[in-house]
Amino acid sequence: MTKVSMTVNGKAVSAEIEPRTLLVQFLRDHLRLTGTHVGCDTSQCGACMVHVDGRAVKSCTTLAVTVDGSHVTTIEGLAKGDKLHPMQEAFREHHGLQCGFCTPGMIMSAVDIVNRKGHNLDEATIRHELEGNICRCTGYHNIVKAIADGAKHMASTPAE
Amino acid sequence: MYAFTHHSATSIADAVKSVGEGKYLAGGHTLVPTMKQRLAMPGNIVDLNKVAELKGVSDNGGVLTVKAMTRHYEVENSPVVQKAIPGLAKLAGGIGDPQVRHRGTMGGSVANNDPAADYPAAVLALNATIVTDRRRIAADDYFKGLFTTALEDSELITAIEFPHADSFSYAKFRNPASLYAMVGVAIAKKGGAVRVAVTGAGSDGVFRWKEAEDKLAANFTAAALDGLAVSPSRVNGDLHGSAEYRAHLIGVMAKRAMGA
Numbered sequence: 001m002t003k004v005s006m007t008v009n010g011k012a013v014s015a016e017i018e019p020r021t022l023l024v025q026f027l028r029d030h031l032r033l034t035g036t037h038v039g040c041d042t043s044q045c046g047a048c049m050v051h052v053d054g055r056a057v058k059s060c061t062t063l064a065v066t067v068d069g070s071h072v073t074t075i076e077g078l079a080k081g082d083k084l085h086p087m088q089e090a091f092r093e094h095h096g097l098q099c100g101f102c103t104p105g106m107i108m109s110a111v112d113i114v115n116r117k118g119h120n121l122d123e124a125t126i127r128h129e130l131e132g133n134i135c136r137c138t139g140y141h142n143i144v145k146a147i148a149d150g151a152k153h154m155a156s157t158p159a160e
Numbered sequence: 161m162y163a164f165t166h167h168s169a170t171s172i173a174d175a176v177k178s179v180g181e182g183k184y185l186a187g188g189h190t191l192v193p194t195m196k197q198r199l200a201m202p203g204n205i206v207d208l209n210k211v212a213e214l215k216g217v218s219d220n221g222g223v224l225t226v227k228a229m230t231r232h233y234e235v236e237n238s239p240v241v242q243k244a245i246p247g248l249a250k251l252a253g254g255i256g257d258p259q260v261r262h263r264g265t266m267g268g269s270v271a272n273n274d275p276a277a278d279y280p281a282a283v284l285a286l287n288a289t290i291v292t293d294r295r296r297i298a299a300d301d302y303f304k305g306l307f308t309t310a311l312e313d314s315e316l317i318t319a320i321e322f323p324h325a326d327s328f329s330y331a332k333f334r335n336p337a338s339l340y341a342m343v344g345v346a347i348a349k350k351g352g353a354v355r356v357a358v359t360g361a362g363s364d365g366v367f368r369w370k371e372a373e374d375k376l377a378a379n380f381t382a383a384a385l386d387g388l389a390v391s392p393s394r395v396n397g398d399l400h401g402s403a404e405y406r407a408h409l410i411g412v413m414a415k416r417a418m419g420a
Contacts (some may be wrong), residue, residue, distance in 0.1 A: 001337065002166055008219075018163060019163075019164055019165065019166030019205065020161045020162070020163055020164060020195075022192075030258065035313070041196070042193060042196075043189065043193055043259075043260070044337075046257075046259065050257060052262075055244070055258050055262040056258060056262060057259050057263050058259045058260075058263075061188065061192050061263070062188060063166075063185070063187055063188065063192065063205075065166050065168070066188060066207055066209050068168065069210075071257060103254070105213075108257075109259075112258065113258075116258075125205050128260060130256030131339065132256075132258055132259045132260065134280065140280075158372040
């Protein structure tokens, strides 16, 4: 067993875990943060996406021990109390989800795209940047619309 | 994934001393999936993610040095890389997807030598030097076949040194699902010398296409490659594309790298 400590959604956590524990297992099974999903489990679909030190990563392909000392943000860390994050609100508004399984990863990816590329995103940029996310319902059209709109609203809202 | 012991290395010396029969963990975007599938089962993992001396990019005006744990995203966005060898920054920005680029490292990619990886083509075309904890290896002596390199057990890549080129460009045809190169061609010109490296296609991994180098050294235009073809006998065929298809793509990608 190895001790890991990290900050998850602003809260310091530490635990004794097996070194083979994936970050997504640590989040879901140890911290009970089940908003982060395991889709393909082969680092292709992006349902497991979280932010590590401000950058989107696939938590199914990252060992928890490797991000010891990092700041991790999951989908649970975006809303402020009952108030949804502007990107979550945009997904709701534009019907950017069907079954919803990919949604946490899509939203974490979307926020990361805005952090890297700014608030005025054209469709081609969004589609290109979504390369690491797969929607099994193929609901991309509304996802792209939601991200473009959410990006604009993030400009008028304080950063996460 | 099978159980293993984990050591978070604090320095290059500490990493090399600790690895034993185990494996180094860089970005983990090949090693972790391989371990999950039980295709690799190292008993010991030496984690390089906290080794500060393995991170960073520098340039002395003639040689660009990328330390091994520099992530693809950092190579893509580094002003130093963009100024020294802009085509290398562009290549890094085309690896995998954004999340892979946030984790994957240049050292990890070059150590693994996946036959469809992008960096090996850049390393070979730019005549780079692989710097390890114990020696310096020329690119021409480094790549030894599929997933095989000149690295000894426990030998650790610490940096890769890229001599500046007059021009460097890379074109690839990506597998739309895996985003790996079906074929990638890197072309570097320095003075009268031209080096052409092909990844994704060779049945022995990344290779130099000498016939194209000769043609381009005489006439550095896409048209110089007209009629030139790689024999399918040295090219991989699989469910994604036959050897004949890939051999054809090499010519097409080489011309695209030349701006055609």
